[in-house]
Amino acid sequence: MASDNKNTKKKISQLEDLGNGIYKEIERGQNPYLIVPTRGLANVKYSKEKGILTLGESTSKRYFLNVGHVRKFVQTVAVASLSKNLIQSDKHTSLRDVFYQMRRTIPGTKIDVVDDQTETDKAVEDLELITDLTREQLHITANKNGAVAGDVVIEDREDTIDWAKMGSGGWAIPSTTEDIEFKRVNAKFVLYMEKAAIWDRLNEDRAWKKLNCVIIASQGQATRGIRRLLQRLYNEQNLPVYILTDFDPWGFYIYSAIKFGSIALAHASEKLALPQARFMGLLADDIERYDLKRHLIKFKDVDMVRLKQIQKYEWFKDNKPWTEEFGKMEKLGAKVELNAFTAKGLSFMTEKYLPEKIKEKKFLD
């Protein structure tokens, strides 16, 4: 059933090793434990070398025979068992569904394995940390959103899918992009944008054909499925990835999360973050150059607060081009939306802005 037998076997044996280890300790009369890396801000570090957020060295031992530990211990092992079954049957499930599947009373007791989804969510994260397998590899999927178009043919669940023949809709990017296979890739780069409406416009213009690229959008933050897809297109297909957002702190943060990873998902950065992602705009200079001044939208307090937070991020604060950009935004006290380009003509982005940016290679890193 599973698309990649070798990977499947490797994942299953990792999960079985975990169980066997515990079993052996019990047989030897020992108190079994799991070593779990500590999550949370205190143990999240920005690795200059890797260019991504990572977890630090701090770990904790979680014992079976410890009243304070046993619940989490059992939940983590139960998720491992569930995940092994998912992988073996080649089925996927959502975090919410994991909760329902785990919700049962331990025979002979009145104790439920889990009472609340926060417990199963944490257990899944713990298992990711212990095994070094991502949620997706454990067959537990995240939210789905977004679409893609471009001259690329992929294979997914035995279907051959041509991203160049998706009409006005595009291919709906699945929650897991781990197992799709790239069959033919005719593109020079990837363009990720934060707005589905911009994607619609570029797709209608067949911008992906004119510029020989792949266009991807969700709405707002990129899903895990999209982030992994961007990473795979870069790593496996050598396609540079450019990020296109509004000129505002929220857009900058979308770029930040794609490139460096996020604090909440620091343990998954290696599988999701893309330090080589480049910011294509909007930039402060574009406002002048493309005469967008009349479309400045004055900051609300919440925008300025967010900007100040982002300015302080470790991965930005020694980066001169970015600190300058933040400074310009602070001085303007205003944001500009990508949509403002439509005031210059509906196809202005396809015919002018994007070709110029790509030709001049004016990106922020």
Add this chain to the structure above:
Amino acid sequence: MASDNKNTKKKISQLEDLGNGIYKEIERGQNPYLIVPTRGLANVKYSKEKGILTLGESTSKRYFLNVGHVRKFVQTVAVASLSKNLIQSDKHTSLRDVFYQMRRTIPGTKIDVVDDQTETDKAVEDLELITDLTREQLHITANKNGAVAGDVVIEDREDTIDWAKMGSGGWAIPSTTEDIEFKRVNAKFVLYMEKAAIWDRLNEDRAWKKLNCVIIASQGQATRGIRRLLQRLYNEQNLPVYILTDFDPWGFYIYSAIKFGSIALAHASEKLALPQARFMGLLADDIERYDLKRHLIKFKDVDMVRLKQIQKYEWFKDNKPWTEEFGKMEKLGAKVELNAFTAKGLSFMTEKYLPEKIKEKKFLD
């Protein structure tokens, strides 16, 4: 360029008639005006005969030579002109983009045509009412979301798209489903669900193949594109449409909006609502039958408030099966999620719940 020349010509002539009418009145020295149906709750009525929410008879005249009217008059005419250009060039744009395209200073004055997107949004709605063309027909698109799978082949923007060969992602449903052509439809019904995660599971099970149906999901409320697609699949392909949501007031409202239309979009009900849509569950009886009691989630205040609102809707309050259903929910004071079925096995919905529902035809109307 446009996919359907006849429709295109008809739409353009409707918009041109509007402009010519105004022009003639000016030539005759008259004060031109537009007749605009009144929007808002006071003029929204439930039509028992049609089974949908519609606008009442109330209209107002909007004069050019009236200080209080002129701004809106000009904005409506400007949107008509913009829309005519969009249709002629076969391009589409979003509401946000309409705002940017309309934002300009009237030559020789210091007056801007629009200051704020709420003005252009209203002007678009007015134009829909005046011309009887939907936003989509005016080439002004709404948000995009959702995916579809099934044994159906469509044509869209010269691409042939097979919904049966979309892997794990599905075809991303575009913001406008007005112009897609159904080439081959091998399905007995359509299943719309409110949750993308449920869709993922059904798609992985190839439920659409096993049950011979089309599966569609967004996340939460159905987009305009989805609602129009459901309507077209029913009207043009004679496919019954079944709605699948959680057992909670929010799920019931998703059904209500698809079936009867919504107050805000009452003027577009004829093009969006589907009075023949049927509710497949979850229903109170399912909780007993499928032993979902342990998965009841106690109502919060906000849930009960919402339930009471829905109970009072004119289109529900004389409907006995529904009032009984509301009564059962009120008595339980609790909701149940579709996800709870996964506690019975990952493929329980595909293999048991859905086949039983369809066989027994136990729907709520």
